[in-house]
Amino acid sequence: MPKTLQSSNANQTIDAIVVGTGPGGATVAKTLAEAGQSVVMLEWGDAAPLRGELLQMARIAALPGKGAFVHADLSLVLRGITAGGSSAINFATMMAPPLPMFDQYGIDLRSHVLALRAQVPINTLPDYLLGPMAARIYAGARSAGLDWQKLEKFIHIDKCRASCHRCSYGCPFDAKWTAREFIDAAVSHGGEMLTGAKVGRVLHQDGRAQGVEYQKDGVSHKLYADKVVLAAGGIGSPRILQNSGFDRAGRNYFVDPVIAVMGAVDDLKSDSAGKEVPMAAGVHLPEQGITLSDLTLPGPMYQAFAAQVGRFDRLLAHQKTLSVMVKIKDDLGGTIGPKWINKSLSSDDRARLDTGTAMARDVLQAAGANKIFQSHHFAAHPGGGAKIGDLLDENLQTDVRGLYVCDGSVIPEPWGIAPSFTLMCLGHRLGGHLVSV
């Protein structure tokens, strides 16, 4: 549980302010604090212990306009507003950064990949933690001819429990790695965190950052430092940039749309069916911009998918319904506004989703499923609203000196993979850079 600052002091000398504590921000803060820099993290959410409960998850990620946003095409975009950001409620899948993409922008992440692999638990699940539905989908995918493999997970295997369904509610056993571990590391090295602090804008003058303005308990405060790192996520940071005079922020973003394709099997006899680590195994097809995996979610989340598409006949079938996730790399587009976000799928995006859902149906059929249906698309990887090579240089700095961005916003091109590890690598690199300037 992170130590938290109760109030800010404008006279305090701070080396750096980090806004937001998701994978990007927490990694910068940890790296700075471990190097002896004084760092204050300003976090909009709270740091209440994760209890693995639906209600807490809903408060973190489902409040309209805070954690949940609806595009004009009725697709949903989710993010976590809490200490650790979306990592608190995400599916814990690790995918390595696409190194050649970053090389093109003068960013070599190789040493940071190695450094972070040594700091974070990254494992494939042993067979005893692979749920019965994931195992059934695995067999179906293999017989459908796909190179389905166990995925790497951010999980402390020794703490993870079989027949548990609480990863996506926020793991109460600290088995799932979240960015809260890095917040704790920053705090143990002298970093401070202020929760319930919503940053509105960056203070800057004559092209140099001076600090930030934030609201806490309905009162406006200012905190000063000449290094400010915005890490408020793919929606949060573009908004703060817009409020700070960066009109081009929040344009042409991506979300990595997802569809869940579901089908029933009648012969799955296991009490633990439906209580599994999601995304245990899958396949990533970079050429096609498609990722497929198992996606067994808790009953209420499954029911929301079924109800959303009018499949009330399937509401009670959670324990025998296999679910395959189809995630695509979407084209850049849309705008993040002050209170809304909006983006439509392109015709290529629709074609990728069609290809992916057809593959998922093949997997389900090969696994013996029937009564196959699919959800509307939704998304959980907003990014690209403050791109490297556009608003940011190779050190993630804006043209206001001392103002940096380090979260999903910085990703320069269409994406389509699990972003957390890449953002941690970028955070590690930025932390090291800030120590040296």
Ligand SMILES: Cc1cc2nc3c(=O)[nH]c(=O)nc-3n(C[C@H](O)[C@H](O)[C@H](O)COP(=O)(O)OP(=O)(O)OC[C@H]3O[C@@H](n4cnc5c(N)ncnc54)[C@H](O)[C@@H]3O)c2cc1C
């Ligand atoms: C359901 C779900 C499943 C996912 N599964 C995976 C997965 O398996 N693997 C993976 O790699 N990724 C996954 N993701 C995505 C991943 O978690 C995010 O891409 C990642 O957390 C983004 O990190 P970030 O640093 O950009 O910021 P975020 O995690 O978005 O954190 C931003 C932080 O800023 C805070 N904040 C926002 N606005 C303000 C403000 N104005 N002032 C102060 N603080 C603010 C937020 O509270 C939050 O703490 C998933 C996401 C979701 C929602």
